[in-house]
Amino acid sequence: MKDVQVPQWLLQEELITPPKDRDAFIRKSAAALTYVLTKARRIDERQRSRIAFSTQIKLALTLLFVLLVAASRNFAFVEIVGVALLVLLATYEQEKLARVLILPIQALIISLIILAPSLLLGQTRAFVVVPCKTFLTTTAISLLAYSTSWNRFTCAFKSFGAPDAVLFIFDLTLKYVVVLGEICLETLEAVRLRSVGRNRRKAQTLGGIVGVAFLRAQKSAQEQFDAMTCRCFSGKYRRFKAPMRKIDLLGVALCLGLLSLFIYLEIAIRCSN
């Protein structure tokens, strides 16, 4: 048995009144991080989405949608696809709808604020068109993000010919967003538990948290790569060839329909000019 010499101060009870300090930043940062992580974990439910197309089709449809809405000069196109998108959103439950729409609404508000001066210059069309396009494109991306898990994104990008190095970084980044958040949260909790008085080195403490997160991110990424290597990962992602389903044919038809509508309305606007 080891003879442990415990110092006298540790054996006595202490009555210390902690000095006052302004340290709400730790509590607030922890609360904000907890909120984000809770949201990120909830995203696991996204598999049960109403959009049943394969990820490749969803990705292609979304990219095409964003591109065409942004390029469209005929506002009728924006109105038609807007109505279609709203019909799709109407099938969502209230809670899921709120999660999908929170970012597009923020984007809409920001674009309205930015474009407010255009009203003073009499540019009312820009004030309507740009926020509408912003809202529609961010909603489409939000829907895609909500209805697709990260590993399916990797597969979809591979089928579009993305290089392996890009896919590897993308894959690890997505995996570690939540893990790193949890590391930061745990470290913030440790700081909070030991913040028992006045911290005169707040910046240093904050730097420590960021440093710990960075070092652990690097270590985790290396370990993950080593684990993948040990399981025969050679740095190449295989192209996933999913069989085309009937619902995917509908997705392809939607892409073609969207493109045709765009071309038709663009020609129409040129002829009218």
Added chain:
Amino acid sequence: MFELTNISYTYVGGVSALDDVSLRVESGRSVALTGANGCGKTTLLRILNGLIFPTKGEYRFEGTKIDKQALKDAQFAKTFHRRVGYVFQNVDSQLFCGSVEDEIAFGPRQLELSEQECRQRVDDCLALLEIEHLRTRAPYATSGGEKRKIAFASVLSLNPDALVMDEPLAGLDASTQTLIIELLRKLREAKKTLIFATHNEELVQTIADTRVRLDFGKVVDVSQST
């Protein structure tokens, strides 16, 4: 000192971690929480430290209800956290300073103890945990076992009245395990309250006055050591 009355805790997504747990720990007692992985030990320890709050039931520390509202009072929260030290299961997250010395001095400096007293505490804790040679090293650059010792030292330097530990012997070699068990025995003799989650039978036999066995979030057995 600690009183939990019919507490339950459910994580986001509806996973129940604790279900109707009642526990009373008197000052100066030592309690071991045992049970299979995922039975709710860590959740219980996090509630005891005020890191999370029960979704049902009530937790009181020396008669004061511990909830979000109570810990919003910064002075109370600081006193509470000084009196209840917590050694994390994952010690990696517990260390955030540039050197081991700074890590141990973090708490005492916050209490505005004199620099001489801070240094004394750092020296004592380094000697107590036999990590004097790590004094100037960066905590992240030490081994897993050394990190656990540093985490212990950084909590002990605050001289808490109660020590809550999550798997305190995990990842330690036999010699260090003996050192920690002996240290905890001395702290128990000094009437410190000790609460720990463990799978180590020797630790339970040597240190615990009471063993609380959890299973699927419920207390299934409470036994006093002979």
